Amino acid sequence: MVVNPSTVKLYSRRPSGRRRLIVWLVLLLLVGGSAYATYYFREWIFFRFENDQQGEILRRLAESVEVVRSKATGQEVATEIAKDKTLTEFFALLDSMKNVESLMGVVQFARGKVLFELFAIVPARNRSLYYDIFFLEFVERYAMPKQLDAVAWQQAILSLRKAMALNLPDELKKEAARLLAELYLWGGRPFWTSAYELLEQHSPGKEETIRHLFNIMLARNTPDFEKLTAIFSEEPVLLWQAIYYLKAGNTPLAYSILYKLADAGEEAQIRNNALYLLGRIQGKEKRHRQQIYYYRRIDAVEFLPRAPWFLDEFAYVLRFVGDSGESQRFIAQYEKIVLEQRTQPGQ
Numbered sequence: 096m097v098v099n100p101s102t103v104k105l106y107s108r109r110p111s112g113r114r115r116l117i118v119w120l121v122l123l124l125l126v127g128g129s130a131y132a133t134y135y136f137r138e139w140i141f142f143r144f145e146n147d148q149q150g151e152i153l154r155r156l157a158e159s160v161e162v163v164r165s166k167a168t169g170q171e172v173a174t175e176i177a178k179d180k181t182l183t184e185f186f187a188l189l190d191s192m193k194n195v196e197s198l199m200g201v202v203q204f205a206r207g208k209v210l211f212e213l214f215a216i217v218p219a220r221n222r223s224l225y226y227d228i229f230f231l232e233f234v235e236r237y238a239m240p241k242q243l244d245a246v247a248w249q250q251a252i253l254s255l256r257k258a259m260a261l262n263l264p265d266e267l268k269k270e271a272a273r274l275l276a277e278l279y280l281w282g283g284r285p286f287w288t289s290a291y292e293l294l295e296q297h298s299p300g301k302e303e304t305i306r307h308l309f310n311i312m313l314a315r316n317t318p319d320f321e322k323l324t325a326i327f328s329e330e331p332v333l334l335w336q337a338i339y340y341l342k343a344g345n346t347p348l349a350y351s352i353l354y355k356l357a358d359a360g361e362e363a364q365i366r367n368n369a370l371y372l373l374g375r376i377q378g379k380e381k382r383h384r385q386q387i388y389y390y391r392r393i394d395a396v397e398f399l400p401r402a403p404w405f406l407d408e409f410a411y412v413l414r415f416v417g418d419s420g421e422s423q424r425f426i427a428q429y430e431k432i433v434l435e436q437r438t439q440p441g442q
Contacts, residue, residue: 148195152192159181162182163209163216176213185205201258207271208271211277224242226327227368228281229335230372233372234371248282255274256275258271268297272293273298276305276306287313291313291315294306304322311335331365333365334352337372354373356369357373357389366394370389373389374388374390374393387416395428406426409425
């Protein structure tokens, strides 16, 4: 086969100067057009990108909450559940995005919600912790139960308060307010006014259970005791109702409820609380013999571990009326209870 030299020369030629110029112009137009389009649509692009990131955070948040709630039905403690791979990877994701300004609110909300779910495990497993909140607050003895993790409580509050202060979407802000209110419940009365105002500001007119609980002591509105009974049980809510009536000045109605619980209450915790309230009221009215009558009926084995301050109070009343012998016997009984608790397995 014979190759024509002129053909080789034709295909080996380089593009002319005009052709090169056209190529460069086309490339410049493409680059310039891309840059212009990027600049012109930058807000839309960034919005879509941020929305994708926010959506990923919320999707992973739902998965993490589901993990906590599913494990909460078992026996694992919160510190062990927090080590689950889903949660550790989610917290790592949040740490990687915590400095993205547009996502700071969502990041703090997501962290606070998971911390809230971990904190809420103990109250969910031990509903009796709710029963003492208003009783102890009414007698000015409230302290956060030792079973609760005060550090986790503070961390959850801090994250949710940061979220509320940042650019959080309205729906998430409403949920953050509700979660904060439920956390504030365990802080005692100093937190309750702030919690109620949060609910009023972000969820006006809603019928959250937590709002009815706050109204037992704050009395901004009449609590829905029927609704609370359906969630908790009859006797604890009856005690709360008596406390509400005492706060409202309706003493006869409060007495009738307390007498009923003291005489026929089936739950020892509630019965003892009712007996103490009856005795305390008698003491304030200087009827110390009646006060002692009610105090003697309290089951010390159940009551003293929850209310160790009752030891000094009862012993003082006994000495006040001149019964130092019974006072010493009661103190000895308390020491025996403490000793038995210390010798129990796991104590």
